[in-house]
Amino acid sequence: KNEVEQSPQNLTAQEGEFITINCSYSVGISALHWLQQHPGGGIVSLFMLSSGKKKHGRLIATINIQEKHSSLHITASHPRDSAVYICSLETSGSRLTFGEGTQLTVNP
Amino acid sequence: GAVVSQHPSWVICKSGTSVKIECRSLDFQATTMFWYRQFPKQSLMLMATSNEGSKATYEQGVEKDKFLINHASLTLSTLTVTSAHPEDSSFYICSAPSSGSLSYEQYFGPGTRLTVT
Numbered sequence: 001k002n003e004v005e006q007s008p009q010n011l012t013a014q015e016g017e018f019i020t021i022n023c024s025y026s027v028g029i030s031a032l033h034w035l036q037q038h039p040g041g042g043i044v045s046l047f048m049l050s051s052g053k054k055k056h057g058r059l060i061a062t063i064n065i066q067e068k069h070s071s072l073h074i075t076a077s078h079p080r081d082s083a084v085y086i087c088s089l090e091t092s093g094s095r096l097t098f099g100e101g102t103q104l105t106v107n108p
Numbered sequence: 109g110a111v112v113s114q115h116p117s118w119v120i121c122k123s124g125t126s127v128k129i130e131c132r133s134l135d136f137q138a139t140t141m142f143w144y145r146q147f148p149k150q151s152l153m154l155m156a157t158s159n160e161g162s163k164a165t166y167e168q169g170v171e172k173d174k175f176l177i178n179h180a181s182l183t184l185s186t187l188t189v190t191s192a193h194p195e196d197s198s199f200y201i202c203s204a205p206s207s208g209s210l211s212y213e214q215y216f217g218p219g220t221r222l223t224v225t
Contacts, residue, residue: 033214041146041199043216086151094140094205096214098151 003027006087006099013106019074021102023087026068031090034061034072036083037101043086046072077106110136110206114217121192121224128188129220131158131202137182138204143175146199146219158185158202192224 004025013019023032034046047054047061049070054061058077063070074081087099111134121127131141139160144152156177157165164177176188189196202217 035216041201041219041221043152043201043203043219045214045216048213090214093157094142094214095154095157096142096152096203097154100151 002099003097004087004089004099006085006102008102009100010103011105013077013104015078015106015108017077017106019077019081019104019106021072021085021087021104023070023072023099024068025070025087025089027089027091029089029091032063032070033088033090033096034070035086035088035098037086038083046085048090074104079106079108082106110134110204110213110215112138112202112204112215112217114200114202114220116220117218118221119223121222123193123224124191126188126190127192127222128186129200129202129222131185131187131204131217133183133204133215136204136206138185138206139182141179141185141202141204142214143177143185143187144201144203146201152201155187158187160185189222192222194224197222197224 007022031050033048036044049063058075060073082105084101086101088096113132115130141158143155146152155170158177158179160179166172179185201219203214
């Protein structure tokens with residue numbers, strides 16, 4: 001079993017829909033990161049969480065440390081949100097372990 | 109925000125040659141940098157942790173003599189793929205936490221796409 005699992009693997013939505021991507025993990029972590037990877041390959045760090053909830057624009061990330069679960073929400077989705085979203089676990093020494101990613105496609 | 113650059117952004121080389129990829133932190137010092145590899149349709153895999161002024165730490169299964177890492181300054185780490193083979197063709201990405209402490213934000217380079225012919 002992988003240390004970190006994301007669902008769904010693929011997600012297609014219509015513009016304006018509310019989107020949720022889930023991440024479950026099985027190890028102790030110092031933080032959890034949500035990353036966005038665009039088709040060209042570049043990676044942007046969206047959130048770093050160790051507890052609670054963070055919001056940035058239309059993006060919201062939550063984490064429940066006891067349940068070892070995190071969610072990434074996108075409100076009022078837009079085609080430009082189309083990307084791969086990756087949940088990654090930070091363990092010792094800032095090392096990251098990555099989920100398989102969720103391919104999000106938002107259609108106009 | 110902090111910026112990490114990589115050079116080159118893409119490279120094509122012949123089998124048997126060596127290729128050097130640079131990773132620079134442009135506006136912060138990085139005592140630690142990480143090198144990842146990503147094959148098509150797969151997630152990133154950590155290859156090694158680059159430590160300024162000391163030897164890199166390689167993940168299990170990564171050949172340290174094939175993937176040479178040098179972190180000679182607080183803003184530059186290099187990854188050299190030696191005697192490259194077609195199976196080394198991949199997308200190589202580096203990242204650096206904004207400080208050497210735990211739980212600091214990670215900044216990723218734009219990646220280097222290597223094709224070995």
